[in-house]
Amino acid sequence: MWLTGRLTPDFKTLANFRKDNSKAIRGVCRQFVVLCQQLGLFGENLVAIDGSKFKAVNNRDRNFTSAKLKRRTEEIESSISRYLTALDAADRREPTSSEPKSVRLEEKIAKLKTQMKELQAIEIQLNESPDKQVSLTDPDARSMMTRGTGNQAQLSRGTAEGSHPAELRYGRYTLVSTEPTTEQRDLLTQIIDVSIPSSLNPSVQDALQYVLQRSGYSLCPDTAAVKVLFTRPLPAAHYRLGPIPLRSALQVLAGPAWQLTTDEVSRSVCFEQQKTDAGVVLITPVSPHQSEARP
Numbered sequence: 001m002w003l004t005g006r007l008t009p010d011f012k013t014l015a016n017f018r019k020d021n022s023k024a025i026r027g028v029c030r031q032f033v034v035l036c037q038q039l040g041l042f043g044e045n046l047v048a049i050d051g052s053k054f055k056a057v058n059n060r061d062r063n064f065t066s067a068k069l070k071r072r073t074e075e076i077e078s079s080i081s082r083y084l085t086a087l088d089a090a091d092r093r094e095p096t097s098s099e100p101k102s103v104r105l106e107e108k109i110a111k112l113k114t115q116m117k118e119l120q121a122i123e124i125q126l127n128e129s130p131d132k133q134v135s136l137t138d139p140d141a142r143s144m145m146t147r148g149t150g151n152q153a154q155l156s157r158g159t160a161e162g163s164h165p166a167e168l169r170y171g172r173y174t175l176v177s178t179e180p181t182t183e184q185r186d187l188l189t190q191i192i193d194v195s196i197p198s199s200l201n202p203s204v205q206d207a208l209q210y211v212l213q214r215s216g217y218s219l220c221p222d223t224a225a226v227k228v229l230f231t232r233p234l235p236a237a238h239y240r241l242g243p244i245p246l247r248s249a250l251q252v253l254a255g256p257a258w259q260l261t262t263d264e265v266s267r268s269v270c271f272e273q274q275k276t277d278a279g280v281v282l283i284t285p286v287s288p289h290q291s292e293a294r295p
Contacts, residue, residue, distance in 0.1 A: 058135045058138040060143070063133065063136075063142075064133070065132060065133055066126060066132055069119060069122060069126060073119055076116055076119070080109055083108050083109050087105045087109070090105065188245070188247035189246070190215065190246050191245060191246075192215075192241065192246050193243045194249075195240050196241075202233075203233055203234060204233075207234045207238060208269070211253065215246055217269050218267065218269070220269060220270035220271075225272075226270075229254060229271060238252065247260065259271065259272045259274055
């Protein structure tokens with residue numbers, strides 16, 4: 001405000017200024033960071049994020065508040081009481097028939113008592129926490145209400161060391177996933193949309209190689225068994241394919257008499273002839289406009 005003489009430019013003026021002077025703004029920010037480093041103002045041990053919410057690497061079950069801790073303690077105490085009652089009932093029965101059940105009940109009670117001790121330790125941390133929250137996986141994660149609903153989000157001011165969040169903020173308004181897509185996990189599920197040039201007078205083998213370009217896979221060397229397929233001219237209906245998954249496109253080009261197989265070690269696509277009793281695959285065409293038979 002002092003630099004502008006208390007002028008109040010609107011948002012469009014500010015947006016245009018940022019757009020027209022983006023290179024200079026980046027240079028000023030870079031020099032500001034260098035100056036702060038030279039003056040020793042960066043301790044490099046704290047990152048502060050203001051006004052942003054990030055999904056933390058912390059399960060809700062490992063985040064505790066006073067109410068959640070109290071509720072969990074009451075549930076465990078109720079379970080212990082229920083098991084003790086069942087144990088007393090088992091003691092009043094015949095020892096031979098109830099002994100295995102008594103052992104299981106005692107193990108459950110011991111496990112619940114261990115959980116009670118863990119909750120008592122968490123209660124000590126909870127009382128020492130300024131905001132009365134404790135997150136076990138990511139200590140900086142906090143449970144928050146988002147978008148006016150009862151759903152809980154996690155605000156993370158720092159990611160736990162060695163953790164890999166499922167989502168990252170990319171840019172100012174974009175939240176991206178760090179998980180590979182289905183197409184990246186299985187290359188044959190990628191969607192293709194190709195037109196095979198008719199000027200090539202392609203065979204089925206030429207079409208298969210054309211479709212596999214840049215897919216990560218190659219066509220197996222032709223053998224005597226599959227040569228009868230590869231040397232066939234490409235049907236006119238197969239010059240245009242897509243949008244369609246790559247696996248489906250390859251199967252369409254080969255036809256129903258051939259089974260698609262893959263060698264994942266060499267990333268090769270192969271075809272084997274379908275096995276039938278008569279050695280021939282019978283296909284019954286179905287017309288969408290087939291007339292209904294009348295008596």
